[in-house]
Amino acid sequence: MSCVEQMKYKLYLERTSFKDAREYIEKNSDEVYYVEPGYKIFKDYYVIGIPPVAMGVKGEEMLFTYVKPCHGTFVMAIESDEEISRLRAREEEKLRTSAKASSKKINKSQTTAPASFQELWKR
Numbered sequence: 151m152s153c154v155e156q157m158k159y160k161l162y163l164e165r166t167s168f169k170d171a172r173e174y175i176e177k178n179s180d181e182v183y184y185v186e187p188g189y190k191i192f193k194d195y196y197v198i199g200i201p202p203v204a205m206g207v208k209g210e211e212m213l214f215t216y217v218k219p220c221h222g223t224f225v226m227a228i229e230s231d232e233e234i235s236r237l238r239a240r241e242e243e244k245l246r247t248s249a250k251a252s253s254k255k256i257n258k259s260q261t262t263a264p265a266s267f268q269e270l271w272k273r
Contacts, residue, residue: 154195154216154226162213163225171215171225172204179206179213183237191233199223207234 206213
């Protein structure tokens with residue numbers, strides 16, 4: 151796709167701030183995911199905004215912020231099973247990576263004995 155505006159979309163909020171758009175997505179979505187600015191959707195569209203950038207799933211629609219220069223920020227929804235699946239898979243990967251990292255921290259701290267009483271209380 152060369153332009154999101156050429157796709158079949160719905161507008162839920164127009165000419166608003168990033169904060170209001172995020173709050174709208176958080177309150178009106180069945181599922182909410184947070185992405186970093188620059189997250190790519192629909193192969194060549196980059197989501198921009200002030201972190202955390204919320205993306206929502208409402209039924210079969212994906213809600214996201216869309217910024218149009220000189221017109222402001224919009225909350226737009228497009229039906230896309232493919233993008234919703236990709237967003238969910240990304241979240242699952244983040245959770246797996248986080249779980250691996252936290253288990254490594256736990257194992258590392260358990261293998262070294264505290265050298266003093268003070269170190270014991272630091273943990």
